[in-house]
Amino acid sequence: MSTLKPALSRHHVLVALSGQQNSGKSTIFNALTGARQHIANYPGVTVEKKSGRYGDSGLSVEVVDLPGAYSLTSFSLEERVARDFLTQERPDVIVNVVDAATLARGLPLTLQLLELGVPIIVALNMMDAAKRRGLTIDPLELEKRLGVPVIPTIGRRGIGIADLRAAIRRVAEAPTRPHMLVDYTVLEPFLHELSTSIEAQTSHSSSVPPRWLAGIALDSGNQNRAVDASLSQRANDIRQKFERENGISAADHIISCRSHLAKDITAAVTVSTHAGSVPLSERIDRLVLHRFAAPFFLLATIWTVYELAIVQGYELTKVTWPILASFRNWAADILPSAGFLWDPQIREIGLWMVDSVNTLLNYVPIFLILFALIAILEDSGYMARIAFILDRALCRFGLHGQSTLPLILAGVFAGGCAVPGVMATRAIPDTRARFATILIVPFMNCLAKIPLYTLLIGMFFTESKGLILFYLSTITVIAALLVSKLLTVTLLRGMDVAPFVMELPRYHLPTVRGVAVRAIERTWIYIKKVGTVVVAVAVVIYALLQYPGLSNERLTHFQAKGEDAIAAFAETIHGNRFTPAVSERSQLITALNVLTSYKSAKLNAGSREASKAIDAELALKHPDLTPFILRSKDAESRTAASALKALSDSRNDIRREMKNERLINSFLGRIGHALEPVTQFAGFDWRINVALLSSFAARESSVATLGVLFNQDDNEAARLEDRISSDAIANYTAVTAVAVMLFFALYPPCLATTIMVRVQTGSYAWMMFSILFPTFLGLFVASTVYTLSTVTGIDGLTAFTVTYLIGVVALFLVGIGIPRRRAIINPPSQAQTLEREG
Amino acid sequence: MQWLDRESAVVGRTTSLNDLYPGEMCRVMEITGEGPVRRRLLDMGVVPHQTITVVRDAPLRDPIEIQVGETFMMLRRREAERVVVTRLTKGSAS
Incomplete structure (x- = not known):
């Protein structure tokens, strides 16, 4: 056992928290660091990097929460990020969080970490859950077997955290290199051969053990990025030689060696008292995931989230709005005062900014509730079950079981908001499905689209109001699913697809603190984004609306x-x-x-x-x-x-x-005029163009702008309706209304949403795409419907019905497919069937 | 005799995890193909010789839930198809 340089000389210790998903890593992280946390992204990727600090009598300990990973091979982004951090940042101590109740599955990662040569402490977490499962684990025996400190913890209740801190301090003061435990038997000579080559290579940095690199190179096959090109070639040669000689893939052999040792150790340290009993979570799932009861529980959950976050959240904004309004009044007071007809430029632009920021800050109560509820769903373990129930339906269209929540928040039913919808996509592990979800979430009926619908329905479809509302609320879902499918087979085709192999975590009671911390964290991130980006974009739109001004x-x-x-x-x-x-x-x-x-x-x-x-x-x-x-x-x-x-x-x-x-005279107005030759096929004149363009800043403004354009007060929809229909210039028909509504349904996301798209995709290119694609799609659909209807002379309602039916048929054609079935070898006997159903 | 043998003939024959019914137990023989799915399955404990119980189907029949050791996990049928298993007699657990 070689001794390492004590980290203590620097009074600063870097601790990496590593563990598998659902091992309770985050609770340990929260318990260790308290509220002093910092969230950023790992460079170049959208994986969140959480770090925090605590002091331990003169020792400053920085804890980095690595993404949850089942192993350190480079197959998923999270694993790659975790591995790169461990090999490049070289933490002083690794705290490996292991779920005590599923030790046999957790230990292979521990064994892999041991080979890194970095001092390790094992936090044997969720001891309570293990106990409830009838498992008694002997930490001392495990410590002896692994040769590293093992600290039993219950992260949720903060038990064992003091011991863990003490162990971190001890290890930092006298670090020791852990032993490698796994004997790779027939692979050993090959490992040795490759690690000698790696050692000979001068470019190799001495901090990572060559044997570890050799193991990774043999393990990851062609995917490996741990070694450079020439070594990679050598690794391939050696791997092929091994596979020829032994008739088994090197990766399988490595995993099999680790998992056998893990099982042996688990068996040696665990005493199971009620083996074969059914875990509590499984007993709950028998009801919650029951074929007939599951949809009911899912709907109830969705309804609750929607009701609390969107409906009650909006109620809450009525309480918080006066705060923002008094902020505006305060700004109005301190800015240079208004003239009789002309206001100082600084006043106008200042108020414009305050208004823009307020519009977005107005959503804060909704977000707080929403993120708290999402945290509860995640922590309790129900989120994974939502994916289980709905994956089949969504996967047809390139989406994922976990796309459900974003779509609901954005307003599948009656109206929501795309901003939290896009934000909620971060939980989707599959990159392709996540992008598809981000890009279709804005198609949902956001609350701010509704005034325009109401206006147009009130004007043209008073007879068939209910039918049109039904069309509108469902055609968006149809369009979204079709678009998702289209994008999945075209632009998104090359993206990473995560295997849908996920753990169904045990049910947990979420802690108030864990939920509150997450809700506040996420809301704060949103506020920061708003602060930086919105102000810049607001200025541009302001200029487009104000200049060149009047003659x-x-x-x-x-x-x-x-x-x-x-x-x-x-x-x-x-x-x-x-x-x-x-x-x-x-x-x-x-x-x-x-x-x-x-x-x-x-x-x-x-x-x-x-x-x-x-x-x-x-x-x-x-x-x-x-x-x-x-x-x-x-x-x-x-x-x-x-x-x-x-x-x-x-x-x-x-x-x-x-x-x-x-x-009218502004750049935006001129653009509206300039677009007439294109938009005439959809029946849009320049007024509609300007209204639609200005609603980019916020959907709410489309009706207001129409009001301005039709020349009077902008708050009274009833009068506006009369004005629009009586206006001699405006030659609108029900078909025009259908075209406008279809366009508006497919309309690009509002400013705030596009910013979230930028944040969640990490790319301006996708943000631009999320603006341009729906614009062209909407224009195409609206033009086709308008032109064909005008040519054939059908009325608005018929046009809408035909469009809707075409959508339904397309959805059916794309969505239909024969589900994979079991091969019929052994049709179950009557008795077996009954047993299963029971 | 023949009808008695049917069960035991099925037990021991290799099949895919996708073909098992909820409640049935099996032993993993191998995972076919390459790539992240295979890797994720191996990492989550679906390794050769491991015993697996099929717990239930999702309400829409896909994905399926299985029990591997102490862990419950779900996978799509497309992925389950790649897991080659032999049926064991129906176990008492779940």
């Missing part, structure tokens, strides 16, 4: 209108005793601005007390303006107040008109 001629026109309004105001209050307070133009503008912020503060006030406080504050701050604003019994004050209100109203009207004209 001088129009400006003079609006100026004149403004002067008229002021003149009218002056006339009304002429002789009024309060007039001196607003005699100067600047005073008047101040009065108008005070009125505006007073109104928005009142709107935001939650209670009568708060409302009164606002009145009191106004009276204190602007005593001379109070008669113009507060309701009063005084006749002159009433006149003054109604005059100021009238002026404020006409100011708002003029401003709205200007905004409208500026939008």
